[in-house]
Amino acid sequence: MPQETAVGLSFDGRPHTVLMATPEHLEELALGFVVTEAIARAEDVREIISKEEEQGILVDVRLAPGALARKARPRNLEGRSSCGLCGVQRLADAVRPLPVLGEGVRIRHEAIPRALAALEEQQALGRLTRATHAAAFFDNEGALLVVREDVGRHNALDKLAGAMARAGTDPATGFVVVTSRCSFEMVEKTARMGCPILVAVSAPTELAIAKAQEANITLVALARADGHAVFAGGERLLESELEPA
Template identity: 70%
Template structure:
């Protein structure tokens, strides 16, 4: 993936070290832009995101927020504006009557639920992912080992997250990066839909902690397993159990921990502990 000037800025800073003292350095910084998302020209939310793969982001957000399914999206238009980027998703009449989760604030890059008005809208029932596909622990490790080399923006800036889709053998296919972990996963969801991929045939890998919103998005994608580099929250584990999702976290070079639905992994892992 090409790193364009639009995605990266250059900033100077004053670095201090007890050994070297003070020195001026230059550092690459990821661009963060306002993405105004509307449905049928009706403004819905503003996302703070890395300004690439914007169409994937819009399509993925539409799916993972339960606004509409992929078949109900007629068109996506992307326009540059002085304040950021405007994206409009045109839906079929059957989707327009569906109740959206209302928002009143911008969605910040660190938060997947900014602006949600009601508690009932924050934690909603999730679809159950009914898949008996088994996975091997070595496939998880293979995917975790490979994701670092698939993050050009992350390696350059050390300030972004990535979300990737791995097949059953742990080989990475589509990878998306963003300053926001939720945005990266939405971009991945949109990219998978546009590519016609089968989410049930592999698993999601994210370079962040696993909160329940990440589980929610994985469930709405229809993927049976999510692997997170960092730790999960208690609610994420509970929601993963409810949604039939295998939640693997603390996935590092030396191993990983399975917190829910371990039966989907091979028998050698089922009886550990």
């Protein structure tokens, strides 16, 4: 059975939210949350401290002075593993304007099934439990660079964002694949990571497509070994090279 634990996230000792998450890579989860929620830049994080409690795990993010200029949207409810916006108090905080990404990388269509095959091999927790999601980053050829898993699809993507920020990986040089449905929050997090291409194995929502267009993100969904559908930003996808005569 997969583990699901209450993870209390705070900034400089001030409680912010409680996430229901798989208790692995929690410092990456916290760092990714900082980035994808537009709380601060990754380089503004000075220290992340984790502490186990009887009820769960407390993770405190220590930020550099002045880093809270971009205020975290307030929450009054725990973030459940199925929800990326639980507890957000105002409509204006739920659907916020997104940054517009530059041209970024371009990939060939065949890089997508190559990536899916590689991800299937590396989903250790998913194969064991059949109850977790994965988020992974690939280079422009479809080679897997990093993967993270969690019971929550948003947590998996935040863990990926945190891992990439720690490693100094440029999100504009490749593409993200998620094994979940593509709600608009997944597009939002990908945009704030700075990655121009998002691939999902399930269908997108109408709002996800609209937000992808707003952020200049290439959105590919219903991705399978035998094909995929392009919902936004198709200009970044190149046709296969012609075989020599």
